[in-house]
Amino acid sequence: LERNRNLNTIIIECLNKPMIELLQKIGLAADELQFNAFAVGGFVRDLLLKKNNLDLDIVIEGDGIQFAKNLARKLQGRIKTHERFGTAMIMLPDGTKIDVATARLEYYEYPAALPTVELSSIKLDLYRRDFTINAMAIQLNPEHFGTLIDFFNCQNDLNQRSIKVLHNLSFVEDPSRIFRAIRFEARMAFEIAPHTRRLMHNAVSMQLFGKTDDPRFFSELKQILSEEDPVPAIRRLAEFNLFPFLWPELKPHLKVDRRFLHILHQAQRAISWFRLLYLDEPCHNWMVYLLAIMSRSPDEVLTAFCSRFQIPQKIADRLIWQKTHAEKTANLLSRREIIANSEIYWLLKELSIEGLLYLMALARKNQVKKAASNYVTALRYIRTDLTGDDLMALGYRPGPEFKMILNDLLDARLDDRVHNREEEIALLHRTYPPDSLAAAGPHA
Ligand code: ATP
Known part of the structure; x- marks a missing residue:
């Protein structure tokens, strides 16, 4: 199985020129601020699978918001920021969407029993992701452009088509990941690894789903039901005993x-x-x-x-x-x-x-x-040729009957009794002779 440290060949092979240039511009913009910039998540996964993915997720070691503002200015994009989360979304004139997040240098204090460890910020960012297949990054700064960042042997899992969580408490932290595992498995014909499968069963039997008001559940279910063929995933939901929850x-x-x-x-x-x-x-x-x-x-x-x-x-x-x-x-x-x-x-x-x-x-x-x-x-x-304006022009006085008349004409049209404007007018005059309507009759 191939293992790649530098993805330049794949990048050139699989991405179109505008996307490659965009990635390079992101790297340059990060250099200017002395930040590190990485493409992460589904984008990297799909690139390694040689599949197209147009959603670009960027993680910045530094200040993601400042970076995003700079980049948006350079690329004439619109930007929406969430200061509290250090995230921003940039929409480029051609419709490309770039999500920018900030990776902070933090101490990881979880699980509580273990000593606190200091992780480099991109490593921590990746460690917090749902599955190893989504936990790789590609560095974009010019000097290291195209370098694959893979701390957790993720590329191996991707090659084995295996869905694995990064740690045992993953589903406790965020039970909606159970739905994500099922979605990825069905969509990409991957397999949830045995240990991860056991953790899923445990999470379900521990009834970790007390909090259905977490909007992530519905959002994930919606995504499952939006897949090309959701039936295998729906079967899998049943196998994991999720129907009683849903x-x-x-x-x-x-x-x-x-x-x-x-x-x-x-x-x-x-x-x-x-x-x-x-x-x-x-x-x-x-x-x-x-x-x-x-x-x-x-x-x-x-x-x-x-x-x-x-x-x-x-x-x-x-x-x-x-x-x-x-x-x-x-x-x-x-x-x-x-x-x-x-x-x-x-x-x-x-x-x-x-x-x-x-x-x-x-x-x-x-x-x-x-x-x-x-x-x-x-x-x-199917529409009638005649409109309310036509009725008025034909001398009918506007009123509540107009709707009834037009619906009658539409019925005739639908049932193939009239086929054009002339026939509609003839039918109109036959059904509603000018003096038959007290209120809507033609003015003198
Ligand atoms: P898709 O092709 O369905 O868009 P994706 O992997 O891009 O797949 P998103 O839901 O857009 O999926 O998420 C983007 C990235 O964010 C994922 O690759 C993953 O690394 C991370 N992520 C999303 N949801 C979670 C979650 N609940 N817990 C941890 N990481 C998550």
Whole structure:
């Protein structure tokens, strides 16, 4: 297995020119202030795996904020600083995001029983990270540009595709790392090392999850459910006995059984169908999966989940509304063999894309899936030619009836009864003859 101390060859091979120049500029800017600058974390991991990672994490030995301000000025970037944490985020004009953190020289007093040790600040920064695969750095100062900093034999673990914590108290310190381990394992087809696996099981059985109000839990779960294929990770959550923690109300029922996997796979199919057709349209996959996971439980279970994990009220309301409405609609549609486009339109109109994909995942009858795909691919784009302004120009007096009239015209359009402006006007005059509307009739 290859072990690299200097990564210049890989850097040249794998990164594009603008990124290499950016790394060099960061090194130069650090030299000017006599700080050390390092690229760290996922960026280094992915570089060694020869995978693209556009998030650049920088650690500064020195004053990270001062450095970030300098760098932002040089690169004409926008900057946001968090003085209290010594961190800053720089957004470059081309959209590149650089996170800057400060590594301080500190005494490490943990675990309490051991003597206090002094660590160099980058070493301490790396020691505090989640897993060895994420605990490497690349120095950027010109004199040492491209040097790999690997204190904990991390490169070896990366080569072995092994996920290991840096110390035994890692999950006690931050239990959300359990979710991260599962996410990395599933995404990169790595394996959580046996000892780390034992520490995870211990942490779970010690119920370290008293504090679900830590926003990191939900953020990590959301990331798991946003992966390309979250199903293996969801299975792994069950294997690590995390379902009772995530969905305690579902405990007696929720098993990774055939029915459960079926709905997850249906969700996955709906999402990939949508992605194929509408590459650029935003869709929160995690919402579709969360709804699918909760599909066999009453609304209250989702409500309880949202409040337990401190999901922002707006998102929680939206999730619950989509669940209720999609399930009701799926039911309704499954009882009808033939259904007019206009009916489908009004039934599905209020659902978000996530709700629509959830509806498709739920569908046990083909007609339900067809109705939803018809709505997504066609019906939702259909508009009338005539607008309120046209109605006025045609002599109708504005009033509450306008909406009704326009909706009638839209129905006709959806059901293929009219096809253009002229036919809409003809239908308008037939259905609403000028003198039939007391309030909205044309002015003289
Ligand atoms: P991704 O490709 O998913 O973005 P990443 O490794 O870049 O992977 P981030 O969540 O962006 O993941 O975190 C960036 C870095 O911060 C990680 O590589 C890791 O070193 C560190 N990190 C993130 N979360 C934790 C945590 N809970 N505990 C310790 N270190 C963490």
